[in-house]
Amino acid sequence: MAEGYAEKIKNFxxxxxxVLLVTRxxxxxxxxxxxxxTGVGMILIGTIGLIITIIxxxxLGGQGL
Known part of the structure; x- marks a missing residue:
């Protein structure tokens, strides 16, 4: 069983x-x-979260918040 983990680590x-050799x-x-x-995505996700919170x-009429 230890060989399996060692082999997985070696492959990783x-x-x-x-991958590092190919990147630039x-x-x-x-x-x-x-x-x-990334910025647009963060703003979009934040806006969606705000809309869900407002809804x-x-x-609920303010209960549970």
Missing amino acids: LAESRR KPSWKEYKMAAKI GYLI
Whole structure:
């Protein structure tokens, strides 16, 4: 059983090394685009959460909050 874990760890490290060898540093343009997309996603998720909270407040009339 210990060999199974050792083999899994060895495979994971080999796959991780392979991925790191293929990756590259993003350009400034790519970085800004990723930051914008992340920001829009955070705002969208926050807005959805706010809307759900407001709907819950209106349905329950302020109870349980």
